[in-house]
Amino acid sequence: MNSLCIDLAALSASDVPLVGGKASALGRLAGAGLPVPRGICITTLAYEQYLDTTGLRQRLPLLLERKPFQEMRWEELWDLGLRIRSLFLNTPLPEKLTAEISAALSSHLINNPLTIRSSAPAEDSTTSSFAGLHDSFVNVHGLPALLDSVCLVWASLWSDRALLYRQELGLDPACSAMAVIVQELISGDCSGVAFSRCPGREEFVVIEAVWGLNQGLVDGDVEPDRLLLEPITGIIREQYHPERRHACRPIGNGVGLLPLSATQQATSPLTEATATQLLALLHQAENLFGSPQDMEWTLSQGTLFVLQSRPITTSSHTTEESERSWYLSLHRSLASLKVLRRTIEEEVLPAMAADAKRLAAVDLATLDNQTLAAAISERQQILDHWEERYREACIPMAHGIRLFGQVYNDTLRPNDPFAFLDFLAGDAGLLAVQRNQKMQEMAEMLRHDAEMVAMLREGGTPDPSTPFSLALADFIDRFGDLSLVMGGMRTGNRAVTELLVEMASAPPRTNRRPQVDEAMFLAEFSLDKQEFAQEVLAIGRASYRLRDNDNLAIGRLTQRLHEARNEAIRRQADLEIPELASQQATGKERVAQRLTPTPSVPGFYGSGKTRLQARQLVGQPAGPGLGVGPARVINQPADLASFKAGEILVCDAVDPNMTFIVPLAGGIVERRGGMLIHGAIIAREYGLPCVTGVPDATRLIRSGEMLTVDGYLGLVVIARP
């Protein structure tokens, strides 16, 4: 052993700065004779050495300081976390460090399955808890996998959730360090957690137990049996037995959820005898550390092991704890995403479509004023309801993209951390792409029909029996007339035809190559991991598709409200109608809200002689390519109508409802940041250069200015005379 690796049993309280609280606690428990699985701690010195010898210490700030942390949206933090994780994964440990770690591992450890866990010095004090914020790996086999896991545990110091939580606590990640615990995996028959004071009911001890490993419990995928006991006598006061279905067990090189046998389904994993033993262990730990303890345990072949013991945070019921829960919710397991996908695909979207269809069937013109007023408020209520469901179900589903990306990067180690998007982009199920495809087809019809174009330009209406008219009617039936997004009171198909005429004047644009074949991804997984790989890919693709499609579903409902309001406005054009007066738009419509004009602060400073303007703006590269063209700044819906082919779309946030304009664009610049926002997704579909996360883009750039969009480096250059 050396100062880079220390045997767990040799650790004491004074080692915390070197080994972190978790490892130090395990050392003290082992020293006091409590049953702790054998292992070593790779100290923070190893982490420091890794950062220094690989140059990561210099590279990390380059990623972190691209934009002020406070100004980053959660989607940008995702990206940042993903880039940093990829950097760690692709930066192998220096040989010297590998040799030191290898030398410290006993043959028993290296020849058995292992658990690799974080132990950061700043973790787990009585006032803050990092529980669950850093990564751990269970069932790791052999040195190469162990070293990979160590890098990933180090990287988790820089995950989005850890970064956010550190910011909340005022800790600088650059000044934080991470130790790593390497322990033999005890493949428990049952496992759980125990609190010597039950949070919220401190007169009791609470023990939770699940069959198998306690990963399922910690991730929230397996509901535990729960016992409340008297702390002194151990008398059981309350019991809760859930429906038991699965257990988390070691599979291949990891863990997975497996169905329980009928016997285990019917039996509580926690016997009274085990509860009594656990109570004794809790007492010992409390005495040892002098504070109430939160303990993780496992039972293997009749022997209890303590996997971890930490103080119960005093802030358990404060805002800080609920904040941490929120940060933890940034991570979703495959199991929970599968449930979410079913809910969205089988319940939410069909019900939204049914509502939109039902409302579309109402002939608003035939309603009397009172009924129209009632229809407007009904439509508002329906929209409010679905927006709430959208926030609950659809937004979290976006984590599926992230899960797939992480699995992809961990397995394939690409240099580009976003290479995984090639497996998601090009999805034929993306409604926005289907809509745009139909528009391309209609534009193609117009390209060969100069007469029709001339007539449309003059505002004429073509014969309804022409193929173009039929296609147009079919389009509007399926995707709406775009008037909602194009703004104003355009009726019928004016908004669509104006756009089509413009599209026809430009060369046709096809969307990019189709989705990359999944076989390339699946080939990287062993036979026993095929099912997992397929499921993760399916969730990634569903998440990518739904992220866009669910917005269009909301858009359809918004349009129904918009139509009813427009009808009311029409009726009130010439006369006052008291019933309708209170039904004016309240600005609550989501799509409209996104396009609310930003107060115009021109790109000038001061008055008179000094003039200040942006020359080059930095964002994130979100779609590779180089685009040059005049800017078209979208401040309000009406601005979309004047969009000309080849212009660079500059906007605050692209909504999937307005992405029909994208095939006309020469590039996209967006204020909102992230690789996974709608603007970036649609840009990728068309292979357009795209830069996102440009602060104040719509204020610093003016329509007509020549822009160069560098989608490789994330730069926007503004050329002015």
Add this chain to the structure above:
Amino acid sequence: MNIPAEQLPVLQELCRSQPLAALATDAGSHPYVSLVAVAVTDDLHHLYFATPRATRKWANLTRNPRVSLLLDSRTNQVSDFRRAVAATLLGSAQEIDGAAHDEGLMIYLSKHPHLADFVASPTCALFQVQIDRIYLVTRFQNVMEFHLAP
């Protein structure tokens, strides 16, 4: 971060705090860069530097008064890529005398009092640069452009 109003104090602070700037003059077939001690007025319209008349830069300036200067806050560490601020100034340099010289000297010496003997030498010329444009670079690649009319 890009809000113009926030960039002005950054530029003013840079000009106030940096004692030295790289001065590029026109040497005919190529540009010629020298390090000079500078003082910039608070309104950012003028910059002063001094140079002996026997220097190449002086000779260059007599042929072509157009200059470019670089002021920056680098510390020659990796963190500079994100933290250092740099300003490229474009303008026209003119050797000054009379009342303009006295005013310029006061501004120059209030920033560089230790150069009093140097500028007092009859062989030393004091130049005033009329600044037309400033390109301010922050965060490695964020560029704002200041236009200054005379």
